[in-house]
Amino acid sequence: MLLLALCAFEQTFGKAKLLPRALLADNEVFIAATDPIHPFLPETLIAELAEDQRVSRIQFAHRVAAFDLPSDELGNLDRDAFYNGPLGGWIPGKRVDLVAWQSDEARRGTLLQGRWPTDDSAVVEIVIPQHLMWSMTVGDYRRLECDTGVFTAQVVGISRHDDAFLGTAEALWLSPWHITKGAAEKLAGSEMPPSECRITLDNKSDQLAFAQQWRSSLSQSPEHIELWDQQHIERQARSSSEIQLMRSSAVTLIGLTIGCSICIALAVQGNAARQRIAQMRMLRCIGASPATLASTVILESIALAAAGIAGVLLISWPLFSVATAMGRSVTMTWWSIAITSLVLLAGTLLGGSLPSYRLLSIQPLNPSNAQHHQAKLRQRYANRLIAIGLLILVFAVSLWLTATGSIGRVMVLTWFGIPMLTVVTILVTPLIIEVVGWILVPFVAVVLNTNATILTDQIKLDRSASVGAVLAMSVGLSGFVWTLCWGASMLEPFVVDPNVPRWMISIYPFGLDQTETKRVLEQPELKGMEPLVLVDTRLARMTRANEINSSSASWTSCLVMGLRPEFAKDQLPIEVVQGDPETMFQQLSTGTHGFVSSWYAASANLNAGDQIEVAIPGQRSTHSMTIAAVVKFRGWLMCTKQNKTRLNGKAHQLLIISDVESVRRTFNTAHANYLWGDGASGDASSDSGAMGSTMFGAAYPENASLRIGTESSRHDRERLAGVVKQTVDVNRPISHAPDGITVTCRQRSVQVDDIDRVRSALRGDWGGVVVRRLGWMPLIFLAASLFSVVGTLTGSLRSRARELAILRSCGLSRFGLLRLGLGESVLHGVSALVVSCLLGFGGAWLMLQVAHIAGIYWRWAGIGAELLVPWNWLWPGMLLTFLICGLASSVAAYRIGKETPAQLLRMHTEHK
Numbered sequence: 061m062l063l064l065a066l067c068a069f070e071q072t073f074g075k076a077k078l079l080p081r082a083l084l085a086d087n088e089v090f091i092a093a094t095d096p097i098h099p100f101l102p103e104t105l106i107a108e109l110a111e112d113q114r115v116s117r118i119q120f121a122h123r124v125a126a127f128d129l130p131s132d133e134l135g136n137l138d139r140d141a142f143y144n145g146p147l148g149g150w151i152p153g154k155r156v157d158l159v160a161w162q163s164d165e166a167r168r169g170t171l172l173q174g175r176w177p178t179d180d181s182a183v184v185e186i187v188i189p190q191h192l193m194w195s196m197t198v199g200d201y202r203r204l205e206c207d208t209g210v211f212t213a214q215v216v217g218i219s220r221h222d223d224a225f226l227g228t229a230e231a232l233w234l235s236p237w238h239i240t241k242g243a244a245e246k247l248a249g250s251e252m253p254p255s256e257c258r259i260t261l262d263n264k265s266d267q268l269a270f271a272q273q274w275r276s277s278l279s280q281s282p283e284h285i286e287l288w289d290q291q292h293i294e295r296q297a298r299s300s301s302e303i304q305l306m307r308s309s310a311v312t313l314i315g316l317t318i319g320c321s322i323c324i325a326l327a328v329q330g331n332a333a334r335q336r337i338a339q340m341r342m343l344r345c346i347g348a349s350p351a352t353l354a355s356t357v358i359l360e361s362i363a364l365a366a367a368g369i370a371g372v373l374l375i376s377w378p379l380f381s382v383a384t385a386m387g388r389s390v391t392m393t394w395w396s397i398a399i400t401s402l403v404l405l406a407g408t409l410l411g412g413s414l415p416s417y418r419l420l421s422i423q424p425l426n427p428s429n430a431q432h433h434q435a436k437l438r439q440r441y442a443n444r445l446i447a448i449g450l451l452i453l454v455f456a457v458s459l460w461l462t463a464t465g466s467i468g469r470v471m472v473l474t475w476f477g478i479p480m481l482t483v484v485t486i487l488v489t490p491l492i493i494e495v496v497g498w499i500l501v502p503f504v505a506v507v508l509n510t511n512a513t514i515l516t517d518q519i520k521l522d523r524s525a526s527v528g529a530v531l532a533m534s535v536g537l538s539g540f541v542w543t544l545c546w547g548a549s550m551l552e553p554f555v556v557d558p559n560v561p562r563w564m565i566s567i568y569p570f571g572l573d574q575t576e577t578k579r580v581l582e583q584p585e586l587k588g589m590e591p592l593v594l595v596d597t598r599l600a601r602m603t604r605a606n607e608i609n610s611s612s613a614s615w616t617s618c619l620v621m622g623l624r625p626e627f628a629k630d631q632l633p634i635e636v637v638q639g640d641p642e643t644m645f646q647q648l649s650t651g652t653h654g655f656v657s658s659w660y661a662a663s664a665n666l667n668a669g670d671q672i673e674v675a676i677p678g679q680r681s682t683h684s685m686t687i688a689a690v691v692k693f694r695g696w697l698m699c700t701k702q703n704k705t706r707l708n709g710k711a712h713q714l715l716i717i718s719d720v721e722s723v724r725r726t727f728n729t730a731h732a733n734y735l736w737g738d739g740a741s742g743d744a745s746s747d748s749g750a751m752g753s754t755m756f757g758a759a760y761p762e763n764a765s766l767r768i769g770t771e772s773s774r775h776d777r778e779r780l781a782g783v784v785k786q787t788v789d790v791n792r793p794i795s796h797a798p799d800g801i802t803v804t805c806r807q808r809s810v811q812v813d814d815i816d817r818v819r820s821a822l823r824g825d826w827g828g829v830v831v832r833r834l835g836w837m838p839l840i841f842l843a844a845s846l847f848s849v850v851g852t853l854t855g856s857l858r859s860r861a862r863e864l865a866i867l868r869s870c871g872l873s874r875f876g877l878l879r880l881g882l883g884e885s886v887l888h889g890v891s892a893l894v895v896s897c898l899l900g901f902g903g904a905w906l907m908l909q910v911a912h913i914a915g916i917y918w919r920w921a922g923i924g925a926e927l928l929v930p931w932n933w934l935w936p937g938m939l940l941t942f943l944i945c946g947l948a949s950s951v952a953a954y955r956i957g958k959e960t961p962a963q964l965l966r967m968h969t970e971h972k
Contacts, residue, residue: 061837062403063376066396080293082221083168083234087116087264088289089271092233092256095284096598096617097677098799099123100253102283109259114266119166120254122244123236124158124206127568127704131203135183135212138203143774155704158186158204159236159256160244166258167238174198174217179242187217187238205704207569207798208249209807230293249803282680361408368404369397448487451480470913477906485899489527489534492898493891504886508879515883526888533892533941534899536842540835540937541900546907547831548930554827556695556819559633561737563589563780564813567788568704569805570796571733576788580735585783589739590631591732593622593723594705599714600675600682616660618714619700620674622723623736625649631737632693634717637661638668639689651722653688657715659697661690674716676727678800683726685718693717698818704811705734730796739780777812784810832933842940878953885945892941901927 084090091109093099101120109118130141161167164176169189177185184204188196196202202213221235245251261267271289278285343353373392380392458476462468497516505512572580577591599616625648628634636644637658647653656666666672668689673682696715705712724731784790790808797803821827905927912925 063372063392063396063400064379066399067380067392070393070396080290080297083231083293084258084288084290085260085264086290087261087267089259089261089267089274090230090234090256090288091259091274091278091285092288093283093285094233096596097675098283099255100799101255101257101285102281103253105278105281105285106254106257109257112270114261114263114270115259116262117260119161119163119258119260121159121161121166121256121258122241122248122252123255124160124239124244124247126156126158126204126206126211126247128154128156129203129205131201131212133201133212135201135203135210138201139778157233157236158239158244158247160239160241162241162254169219169221169235169238172218172220174215177216177238177240177243179240181214184211184213184239184243184246185216186213186243187219188215189235189237190218190220204247205568205809206247207796207805208247208803209805210809211247230288230296248801250801252801358409361405364408365401365405368408369401372400372404373397448484451484455480465913467913470910473906473910473913478903481899481902481906485534485538485895485902486531488898489530489891489895492894493526493530493887496891496894497887500887500890501883504883508883508886510876510879510883515880515887526891529888530891530895533842533889533944534895536838536840537892537896537937537941538899538903539838540842541896541934542903542907543835543838544831544930544933545900545904545927547834548933549904549908549925549928550911551822551827551831552928553925554695554698555822556698556815557633557693558819560695560699560815561590561631562815563735563737563739564699564815565589565735565780565784566704566811566813567733567735567784567790568809568811569798570794570808571730572788574731577732580784580787583783583787585780586735586739589735589737590623590627591720592734592736593620593720593727593729593732594700594734595620595622595677595723595727595729596705596712597677597727598675600673616664616713617711618660618674618716619705619712620654620716620718620723620727621700622718622720622729624720628655628717635692635694637690637692639687639691641689644689647686647688648717649719651719651725652684652686654685654716654718655689655691656687657696658690658692660714663713666690672716678728678797685716691717695819698822699815728797735784773814773817777814780812781810828933835933835937839937839940842937843944874953878950881949881953882946885949886942889942889945893938901929 091101091105093101106118106120109115130138132138167176171187172190174187177187183201186202196215198215198218200215202215204211204213217238219238221231239247259270261270267289268291271287271292275287278287376392455472455476458472459469462472501512501516504510505515571593572591580586581589581591596617596619599618625645628648629645634655638661639655644653644655648655656672660666666687668687670687671684672687673684675682693715697712700712700715723729788808790810791806794805794808795802796805908925908927
């Protein structure tokens with residue numbers, strides 16, 4: 061994991077200076093109309109660029125948005141692939157950008173398979189980037205749904221862009237799906253203005269001055285037009301909010317893996333050094349110098365570190381090969397391998413040197429020196445307790461000095477909180493072992509029919525060895541607990557509230573007029589459904605205390621939901637954060653007020669009473685709205701992810717709920733483009749496929765029953781869609797004006813989504829499974845700790861060879877010895893559980909605080925994730941811990957059990 065983290069860090073940030081050159085040449089700049097409402101370059105701008113004397117050539121491109129779905133050769137929806145695909149139909153249709161360049165040489169990217177698109181075919185030919193192909197291959201047919209209707213497309217090629225893993229918006233923008241200009245006009249329904257252009261300058265020395273001049277000019281334009289050059293892309297790759305979050309995560313992972321690696325090496329090599337301490341003392345007695353013994357330990361540590369890095373490379377090489385085959389050009393760098401080797405070497409050196417130095421400092425024939433050394437050890441443990449208090453004090457003071465919700469607190473939690481939590485946990489491990497032994501020894505002794513006094517002495521004999529074994533197990537188990545608690549806690553805010561209506565039906569494009577809506581709602585299967593109007597737009601401006609907010613917030617992607625106030629009050633589980641619950645629904649009916657989601661309000665510091673202005677698609681005007689209430693609507697983001705609500709392809713950071721009549725009138729929409737409710741079919745499906753509401757244990761309400769039988773859900777979705785299609789002529793030509801350009805739609809598409817299915821996918825087959833898979837790697841670390849535990853128990857039993865010899869002579873059987881070892885391993889396992897819970901729960905809580913604060917600044921706040929403990933997911937790790945302990949005790953007892961009492965006495969003499 062350390063090598064993977066280092067390589068990921070290098071690939072993401074180390075090449076940020078080189079990769080922009082894969083996007084733009086030294087004498088090129090890129091201008092893009094990124095306004096999601098009207099994404100076109102003005103004619104005046106095009107003329108001004110052509111008159112610039114520094115410009116050698118301008119290459120224009122046209123961008124068309126469409127929803128991509130699986131299809132057959134005739135353009136019909138491939139239902140099996142749609143409902144049973146990789147995501148199980150969880151995202152029914154993915155919005156993609158298709159770009160057509162005016163000339164073939166303007167395209168960028170290396171063609172891996174197939175060919176570039178042409179206009180010779182009757183279907184739309186597309187070339188798909190490798191990192192976005194979603195398991196598609198050359199020859200696959202696709203169904204493209206756009207504002208003008210439904211079209212059949214075919215994948216004719218796959219291209220590769222070296223910038224795929226940059227993760228910046230610019231990199232993704234510059235690596236789209238490629239089509240021809242004729243196909244773009246076919247999808248758009250008419251000729252359209254260009255949306256972007258690549259400008260070639262006469263001299264590369266003019267790039268900086270040209271970019272500065274035009275960037276300043278474009279910032280004054282009413283349109284949202286951006287200019288990108290190599291320096292801008294490199295800066296975004298290094299300092300954007302998303303990259304900063306990735307950097308913090310990578311640094312945290314690197315720090316944790318370094319600590320875990322050292323802890324494992326300390327435990328394993330430390331136990332090996334303790335087992336050979338008698339030999340080292342004997343060598344001291346016959347004249348071996350400390351330098352000779354130290355060189356022996358160092359050479360052994362180097363050999364072990366070399367073997368460790370060889371094993372790391374053997375394991376990592378196939379993983380990197382798979383990543384490369386999937387289009388992620390991640391390679392192992394020499395400095396990543398060097399750092400990993402140094403960490404392994406440091407761990408083995410510390411593991412071997414520290415116990416050797418401590419025990420070799422006691423002269424074998426000098427009891428007074430031993431007593432003095434024991435006094436020093438007691439003082440050392442006292443100093444550790446003082447250090448714990450100081451660390452906690454420093455952490456508390458640092459939190460108190462940083463402002464609540466500030467980036468400073470994020471840095472304190474990341475750079476100080478997590479390391480100090482780890483150090484404190486390690487230092488209190490001896491105390492945990494002692495407390496666990498004091499509480500459980502009598503019970504374990506009775507259950508295993510062994511002597512409690514002998515078991516207690518066995519635990520206290522070599523506390524440092526016990527600490528090493530417990531920490532070795534805790535490394536993997538705490539990572540397992542940490543990962544699952546963090547994943548479950550972050551997943552829960554996205555889970556749709558169980559009281560949300562089940563069916564959401566979209567009619568795209570345009571929707572239904574008033575007559576069609578009335579006719580559809582008269583059908584028995586759809587009675588009780590609520591007609592909605594959803595408008596995908598952006599926040600134009602928000603006013604707070606008579607101040608205009610920054611331009612960056614002005615382009616926040618938002619979703620306006622128009623519905624009846626009665627439906628919002630009675631059918632939607634809305635929780636009021638700010639505002640008067642008694643009057644806010646009355647204010648909503650006025651048409652001048654709206655509810656704002658707490659998700660974004662926390663980021664932008666919006667409050668009830670503030671005013672916001674929302675852009676009206678297709679117009680140069682805005683709509684002013686007063687915030688009647690700030691509300692929580694748990695799961696709205698996932699509800700609106702379905703059914704083509706993200707027409708502009710961006711996640712909606714802001715939800716605005718307003719009166720439906722006002723939205724229809726203001727935004728010039730259809731009477732309804734969505735239907736939402738349980739309908740008469742709400743009770744039609746059986747609950748046989750229900751997964752229940754206890755996926756994470758008691759953290760979820762009992763009334764969250766899920767009706768998600770796969771076949772039943774698919775049947776009901778198809779049946780409801782068929783009802784709408786039979787009632788409304790979806791092939792009737794309809795003229796509408798998306799993006800301000802009038803087009804004619806010749807075929808509308810009806811899509812039904814099951815919100816119960818979305819909820820269950822998040823908790824189960826999609827989200828829950830992904831989170832659980834993240835815990836597999838820590839479980840591998842936990843399994844690897846078996847060697848350390850075996851060595852600890854074997855060394856502990858060998859150190860008590862004299863007592864065991866006497867007990868064996870008095871009748872202690874090999875099975876009795878096994879029970880003694882098993883009791884010790886059980887106590888080690890329980891101690892590891894306590895340590896792992898302390899570190900896992902504490903680390904997950906700290907990272908949740910980091911996520912919440914960071915989200916306020918990076919526009920995905922409001923999630924309000926609270927620490928959840930998914931007990932139903934944690935039992936495999938706990939079971940594996942006790943299996944490791946049981947196996948370790950069996951191996952250790954078998955090794956010692958083979959020795960006769962006489963051999964044990966001789967072993968004791970050699971040890972002394």
